[in-house]
Amino acid sequence: MKQLKKKSLMIAGLLLCALVLGTVAQPVWAAKYTFKLGHAVSDQHPYHLGAVRFKEVVEKETNGEVEINLFPNNQLGTGERDLIEGLQLGTVDLVVSSTGPMSGFEKKFMIFDFPFLFKDKAQAYATLDGEIGQYIMGLLEKQGIKGLAWYENGFRHLTNSKRPVNMPADAQGLKLRTMENKVQMAIWRAVKADPTPMAWGEVFTALQQGTVDGQENPIPIIYTQKIYEVQKYVSLTGHVFSPSMIVMGKAKFDKLPKEYQELFLKAAQESAVYEREQITKMEEEQVEELKKLGMEINTPDKDAFREATKSVYDEFRGELGEDAKLLDQILAEN
Template sequence: MRIVARALGVAVAAALFASPALAQELTLRFGHVGAPGSLFEISAKEFAKRANEKLGDKAEVQVFGASQLGKDQEMLQKLKLGQITFSLPSTVMSSVADEFGIFEMPYIIKDRAHMKRVRDAILDSHLQPAAKEKGYRIIGVWENGFRNITNNTRPINTPEDLQGIKLRTPKGAWRVKMFKLYGANPTPMSFSEVFTALKTGVIDGQENPLAQIWSAKFQEVQKYLSMTGHVYTPAYVLVSDAQFAKLPEDVQTILVETAQELQDYVYEQAARLDVELLEKLKAGGIEVNEADREAFVAASTPIYEEFTETVEGGGELIETVQSLADAE
């Protein structure tokens, strides 16, 4: 009896010590660069809420924003190492695989309804294979948004107004090429460094969706907001293909279904923020102007030509996306 009791005691102790370890193994960390109040934060937290309700005690999604788990490039590496489960990259994906550069083409996405059609048309045929070739998997396509320019030099009405302006861009080659074409001095920089660089005058301006501008408080250190809407950037719910496959199949299924069911919610929140935040920015004192989009479109032809010439299948991809602009 003593031997049985001792064995039971060992078993109970082992179970008690094993439980925290198991829970830790199924803590799924979601990292992103968005500041509090950003669309990234709203989206990731809603994902965690919905996923955790379905997961029960199988696993827990925890969200870490504001670059707490690293900058975009660092989180891409951490995904592969299994140190985090999800990240939410945007422009940086154009540096991972050429196919993602399609969203770097100025004004190629007309509106969110157009983006939905594009997502459905090219995710499985182009974007997912490109991501998997690099060791990643996209489990949902959310949004960063339509990007606009802020700066401290002058209002931007036409590309010529960007001449000589030192403008922060994300670390994506096509965005740099685009702004060089417009005459600016593009300066790739991590998002977490931008506020200080603007405040100290290291850079003159930056370009981002309104939700990122507002949540990062760029309006506090910028005089002008020019509504250029020059690029629409998706955000990708990204995982490591190999690491994600190690999760229990039922957990994988819940996470994928939740990321995809959230897509319409994200678009709705983004549209709401675009309206609300523009009014808040105006009320806050930043000078707002509507840019001459036709002038920007006309100046963008060379970037389309380069994408067609240098990216395999680039011309066909451009045609596919453009053909969906006015589809029902």
């Protein structure tokens, strides 16, 4: 009995020592700043790869004093709009998002939703990284959001389960999932399709069940989200170039020491260059992979689609006010 008590006391003493030592040691390893970064897509997508690069640079340069925890696949929300609202509420610290939902927070972002705005990626990058892109990014600050750098999602293409789409008339009657974005919805109404806004987390099931006939997204989304499992046809319409952003809650950014603010901006820009490289690489490789997986790849008449969607400019240009001149400036370079 005495031996049992001695053993119990020894075990209790060892546990107490471990607890005390653990409590003392913990702050030595704890980060001074911890942030949550969320996005809506797969951890195989370039959004995530860019976010990993951002995390690596920040944590290395701060010797672990800043920790960035990554949450892909809508773990912090039900879609991009939800994640952006999380920035404003302070429940999410950093987000990688397309600009599609941004026009709901700042109207001037609709500039990037007009069809066939950019002739190629080089023009898009020059615009985003230049005065126009920096001006529009800065407008988010009054909404409590700090833009760090421009990523990209690539040119958007159409998929559906019904038929090949090579001309605007082929899209007539198709029920298509779109973002909750009135300009992009108008693009599909212009070709007499039926645009249906839906959070991204619901899309795969909706396609699987036939609630919608198709959707539109860049190739890396189509591939990494396994859209090929529920869709047969891909039409390389390239109707919209989809910029993306890595953004942060402004209140959280403002609380960082100035040297860390500068580091976040530098790391974001470095990660943006890497993310764009990954998007371009995946686009080139994954079209061929989609063919192997059984999708039929169609190359539509873009001039016909461009002509059919001109009405979108007439419908929404006036909403930009004096900043419609920015739209004209971009078009003049196209």
